[in-house]
Amino acid sequence: MRALRALVTGPSTGIGRTFARERPATGYAVTAVAPSKDRLRTLVDELGSSHRYLVADLATTDGQGLIADELARHLADLLVNNAGAAHHGPFTETTARDALTAIRLNCEAVVTLAHAFLAQARPGDALINVSSTLAYAPTPGLAVHSASKAFVTSLSKALWHEQRPCRVYVMGLCPGMTATDSQFLSHEDATAALIQTPEALVAAAPGPRPPRPPHCGLRQGECRLHLRRPPAAPQNRPRAAQPPALIRPARPLRPPERPGKTVQQIADIP
Ligand SMILES: NC(=O)c1ccc[n+]([C@@H]2O[C@H](COP(=O)([O-])OP(=O)(O)OC[C@H]3O[C@@H](n4cnc5c(N)ncnc54)[C@H](OP(=O)(O)O)[C@@H]3O)[C@@H](O)[C@H]2O)c1
Incomplete structure (x- = not known):
């Protein structure tokens, strides 16, 4: 059986680095x-010879x-779409070019890699979009950064539903303030208690699970919705006895009396 493989984007620092360091311990x-x-x-020198890198x-x-x-x-069992960038400052004071570059990294790359990953994913595999x-x-x-993350979260939720029948797990991981070099937010003013370590964050993400056999004859990459039929309505069944009336039925509400003109009066207006 081949070793589990994980592809992690943005692992040179911060949260991605913690993912890359922790996953080998769980078999990837x-x-x-x-x-x-x-x-x-x-x-990769630190991780060892069974690990590799790609410059992109x-x-x-x-x-x-x-x-x-x-x-x-090269099939992967886990994809961590972690790489992200933000440009701080009022929208009109940052360049459109910077905004679009951030969208390419935060959204376009996430969609492209998620698509390629899910096309080859098997039951038990996992996709984590940071x-x-x-x-x-x-x-x-x-x-732009917060809008791009709303996109990632929305995408991840929908993919989670779509991939459920295939038993491929999709997570949209939403870190709060995390102590990394980049500091996407200015953490200086934040209470220390609100800032987590990348290690605590990564520990909350899913680990490896043994691949399960495909169910219902699904082939790799195939996804199908299983809709349960609603139970048939009971026919000619005697009505259940009414429970004793413990509470007196409320009196029907009278429509409030409206001051002003009646319908007849309005109709009379020439
Ligand atoms: N830190 C936080 O408080 C926080 C909070 C919420 C969400 N997040 C999210 O968590 C993720 C990681 O954040 P972080 O704080 O760990 O960031 P980080 O320390 O700045 O690390 C960013 C990583 O992304 C890589 N990267 C940057 N531009 C890239 C590009 N164009 N193509 C490929 N890789 C690129 C960097 O590689 P190089 O070193 O080669 O540039 C680096 O490995 C991001 O998606 C971020 O939005 C962070």
Whole structure:
């Protein structure tokens, strides 16, 4: 049986790095994806020889295509869509180009990789899309970022439902403030008790589960909705005895008497 494989985006620092470090302990061989080769090499040297890295800028079509191809060629059991970027500042004071680059990384890359992953996913596999609590809190100064995370959360919820019959688990992970180098939010003013460590966050995400056999003859990548029929209505069944009336039925409400003109009076107006 082959080893479980996890592909983690943005693992050179912060939350992604913690995912990449923790997953080997739970049996995964990690493929780490980020733009900076030096950081990736340091990480993989630390993890060991069964782990690998791929250099890719996921804000570009080429970078997304490279990793989508990788997912198609080398099957993965877990995809952690973690890489994300934010540009701070009032919307009109940041460039449209920066906003669109953030959307390419936070949304387009998530969709592209999720699509490639789910096309090959087997029962027991898992997709984790790292979103944010900002998905629920449109934030001035982070308008595009919080909107992009609302997209990731909404997408993840719908995919969770779609993938249930296939037994592929989808999670939209919404961290609150997490102590990482990047500090997507300015954590300086926050109460220390509100800031979690990446380790505490990653511990809440799902670990490996033994692959279950496909059910109902589903093939890999095939997904079907199972709709339960409502139970047939009972016919010619004697009515159940009425429970004793403990509460006197309420008196029907009288319509409130309206001051002013009656319908007849209005009709009389020439
Ligand atoms: N920290 C928080 O408080 C917090 C809260 C809620 C949600 N989140 C979410 O958690 C995720 C990780 O956050 P973090 O704080 O751990 O971030 P981080 O420390 O800044 O790490 C970001 C990672 O993404 C990679 N990356 C950046 N641009 C990329 C690109 N164009 N293509 C591929 N990879 C790219 C970086 O690689 P390089 O090192 O090579 O640039 C790095 O590995 C993000 O999606 C973020 O929105 C964070």
